Amino acid sequence: MSILVVGTGYVGTTTALVLAELGWRVTGLDTDDSKIKLLQQGSLPFYEDGLEALLKKHLQSGNIRFTTKTVKAIEQSDLIFICVGTPSQQDGSADLRYVKQVAMDIGRHMNGYKLIVNKSTVPVGTQEKVTRWVLEAQTRTHPFDVASNPEFLREGKALPDAMYPDRVVIGASSDHAAKLLKALYQSLKCPVVITTPKTAELIKYAANAFLATKVSYINELAKLCDKLGINVKEVAQGIGLDPRIGSSFLQAGIGYGGSCFPKDVSALLQTANEHDTELRLLEQVISINRAQHQHLLHKARQRLGTLVHKKIAVLGLAFKPDTDDIREAPAVNIIKSLLDEKAIVSVHDPVAKLPPELVHVSVTPCNTPEQALYGADAVFICTEWKSYQHIDWERIKRYMNDPNIFDGRNMLDARLMAAIGFHYQGIGYQC
Structure with missing residues (x-):
């Protein structure tokens, strides 16, 4: 599988590097040119112990690369992780404008089947919204699935949390999407919870609230x-x-x-x-x-x-x-x-x-x-x-x-x- 991670902030960069460490070839995509140049040079735009060494390792191995070229990155990828920010709005709700933008970009530029995975922390029902946004943006009909795969990373401990997780939660509406994501994490030794997208989305919020x-x-x-x-x-x-x-x-x-x-x-x-x-x-x-x-x-x-x-x-x-x-x-x-x-x-x-x-x-x-x-x-x-x-x-x-x-x-x-x-x-x- 060719993997694309959209958004190279804390979650996106960590996700991309851990997938590279698991043996997959990964592309990190961002519209922030300065951030991409920094990553291409082997430097992180934030501090997280152990990640910069992993970045240098996989830039050298060729397992990871970074780009600002949206169209080419989408076309060349089979599995696309959405890892953009969902900041709070004044009423406390999550702002999904960046998630929507990524979904619309995927819809416009997809050239075949894509598995789209929400890694960003999003409200219950976002999987359905992403599905709708992709469909609205499609200029040609192509099959796709949208799944939820929340992260459970502690800042300061992101690398061990990602490499040795307590669990992997997969929210998928199709058996095909669930199998693809399960195969992606097959080398991790932890329980895998396969459920519906709504349930997966709520699990993330419920865990942090608890x-x-x-x-x-x-x-x-x-x-x-x-x-x-x-x-x-x-x-x-x-x-x-x-x-x-x-x-x-x-x-x-x-x-x-x-x-x-x-x-x-x-x-x-x-x-x-x-x-x-x-x-x-x-x-x-x-x-x-x-x-x-x-x-x-x-x-x-x-x-x-x-x-x-x-x-x-x-x-x-x-x-x-x-x-x-x-x-x-x-x-x-x-x-x-x-x-x-x-x-x-x-x-x-x-x-x-x-x-x-x-x-x-x-x-x-x-x-x-x-x-x-x-x-x-x-x-x-x-x-x-x-x-x-x-x-x-x-x-x-x-x-x-x-x-x-x-x-x-x-x-x-x-x-x-x-x-x-x-x-x-x-x-x-x-x-």
Whole structure:
């Protein structure tokens, strides 16, 4: 099979490289000429551990190539993955304009049977829309199938997640499409769920919404732990050992972010609204998450009295470690709140860059955490980068104006920090 991946963002590039690693010949297509040139040179337009080495490997092997030539790419491909963005609209629904554009392009330029696969995260019923858009755009009648094959990639862990997945979900209306996709993944050792396209589309949203619910649940418990003087880490360990619950996504903190959870929970709610169904639990999940970063700010106000003219060091911009993604990152909201309160902010992140909306006279991006911490009245830890555990905190304490640590990810040892002489507070976690 000749495989085309349309869209060379995070999902598209990862999908293309993993398929190349599985032995298939893959073409990556994008309308962004600068992005394609970067990929052709062996560089990624985003940060993801392990992917750049894989890119260089398969550019050299010839298993992967990148192009901006839409017509030729479609004509030469048998299987086409749609991996374009589906950003949130103002009402929370997914914007399918890019999916529609790809479907129309395929319809106009197809020259024989094509299996079209939605890899983008899309609302229930999108497979039917893509089928209609392809038919509307066809100038000559050619057979095709449209299937759903959602991704379950964690940013920062995309490569192991793709090479050693928990499951592969295939939503197909025809046996032929299901068999083709099953053959594509035949070398992967994991369960394969073959179902309808609508079910596959809902599985993706339901999975992310459930994980977001676990995060908001433990964050709510953390607030109670703060009041009761209980360590939320021990609570999470105690309940996480129950196999019906599991330990993943039970790490209390300042809330979830990124390109998936916020967007997907909102889109699922919008789908429910369109079908006159209330998902009240998910409404609360969103509400809890939106307010969670304020819990850390409240702790700082209680300790410092006022944040006006206080120098606050923010360690971590990305919404999670091992990625440069700052979309919906709690750190961004915290910095905005600090600026509203007239604080002076210094920021460090190993890979993520300060977004344009945070370029401000009172915000200083720093090359090292030590530079950010110098003269600070407090430090907010917003991303649990491992390198922050290895800071020489005992030495750094001498260079801070006031040794306060507000750990939004509960990553440091509370007792050790207190022994060094810091005032340390986490989220539902203190010594």
